[in-house]
Amino acid sequence: QKEVEQDPGPLSVPEGAIVSLNCTYSNSAFQYFMWYRQYSRKGPELLMYTYSSGNKEDGRFTAQVDKSSKYISLFIRDSQPSDSATYLCAMRKNSGNTPLVFGKGTRLSVIA
Amino acid sequence: GAVVSQHPSRVICKSGTSVKIECRSLDFQATTMFWYRQFPKQSLMLMATSNEGSKATYEQGVEKDKFLINHASLTLSTLTVTSAHPEDSSFYICSAAGERGANVLTFGAGSRLTVL
Numbered sequence: 197q198k199e200v201e202q203d204p205g206p207l208s209v210p211e212g213a214i215v216s217l218n219c220t221y222s223n224s225a226f227q228y229f230m231w232y233r234q235y236s237r238k239g240p241e242l243l244m245y246t247y248s249s250g251n252k253e254d255g256r257f258t259a260q261v262d263k264s265s266k267y268i269s270l271f272i273r274d275s276q277p278s279d280s281a282t283y284l285c286a287m288r289k290n291s292g293n294t295p296l297v298f299g300k301g302t303r304l305s306v307i308a
Numbered sequence: 309g310a311v312v313s314q315h316p317s318r319v320i321c322k323s324g325t326s327v328k329i330e331c332r333s334l335d336f337q338a339t340t341m342f343w344y345r346q347f348p349k350q351s352l353m354l355m356a357t358s359n360e361g362s363k364a365t366y367e368q369g370v371e372k373d374k375f376l377i378n379h380a381s382l383t384l385s386t387l388t389v390t391s392a393h394p395e396d397s398s399f400y401i402c403s404a405a406g407e408r409g410a411n412v413l414t415f416g417a418g419s420r421l422t423v424l
Contacts, residue, residue, distance in 0.1 A: 204349070232415075239314070239401050239415040240352070284351065295342045296403070296413055300351040 199223050202285055202299030211308050215272040219285035219299045226287040229261050231270045234282045275306045310336050312404055314416025321392055322424055329387045329419045331402035338404030341385035346399040358385050392423040
């Protein structure tokens, strides 16, 4: 079993839809959870960062972490064509100089 | 915010040659840089972790003699792909801890290497 599982999609939704992206993980030591957006042939761009369990909202984006279920989600409200990208979940065990472990990424297309 | 400058963004080279990729932290000191590799439609796979002034730590299966990492200063880390072969063609991305403390990593824009 991989440490982080993420459905690669592709996921296609109409403009204005609510998008739900998810990841599961197996290592209970993960404490820091992030969502990155990656456009084609570009480096990942940080969208959301959450420490431990809970919800975090930033504009149209909401991140949820349920450590008891080892499950994290990213919700995108009122999706726009410009949201079309690959979304990667990532997590790490400690702060400081520890690397991120990434999911495979979900390719999202928002159709106008 | 924290910025990591990575170049070249794209490089094409002949098989057997060496290619150097640079990553610079522009407005913060990066004591640690992480180097990732990403194949098409795949996730980012950690190759190595480099700490300023010391030898890099490589992940299992990554050849340290092929992928030379140098982190000589707090703002510069380099990855050299030696004797490149077509199977080394990939997207290489560096990352470093951002200015919000060490909890968030900032990524470079990536370097696409094509070996002919």
